Amino acid sequence: MIRSATSARCLAAGLCLSAGAAPAAPARVATPARFDGTWAVEIVTEAGSCDRAYRYPVRIENGQARFVGTAFTVNGQVSRTGALSGSISNGFATANVVGRLGANGVGRGTWVASGTVECRGRWNAARRG
Numbered sequence: 162m163i164r165s166a167t168s169a170r171c172l173a174a175g176l177c178l179s180a181g182a183a184p185a186a187p188a189r190v191a192t193p194a195r196f197d198g199t200w201a202v203e204i205v206t207e208a209g210s211c212d213r214a215y216r217y218p219v220r221i222e223n224g225q226a227r228f229v230g231t232a233f234t235v236n237g238q239v240s241r242t243g244a245l246s247g248s249i250s251n252g253f254a255t256a257n258v259v260g261r262l263g264a265n266g267v268g269r270g271t272w273v274a275s276g277t278v279e280c281r282g283r284w285n286a287a288r289r290g
Contacts, residue, residue, distance in 0.1 A: 194224040196239045196262045200286045209280025245270060253277045260284060
């Protein structure tokens, strides 16, 4: 997905050290987020004219969610506690998504779409890998 500018800022901060400064502590190695992996997601429409349901895989890497395919664009973030926020777009409408992933490998939440169609519903997810 979209990479954060955090690593670039960290690199820039490291390069800005003055020559007379004490050596910096070793860089912390990032550990994989506990929600990283592939999740099977089911989107269910509860109101509006959107299709009744969709199912597709979403890949989470370093807390960033992306769709594994070409029909939709998924952008999202998962916090260390499992709180999820993001959007799903198909070119005609965008759905804002919120919810939570659990350490037990399941997740759920809600979505609201706007654009050429207006719909809302819920989503469920199960970890697959």
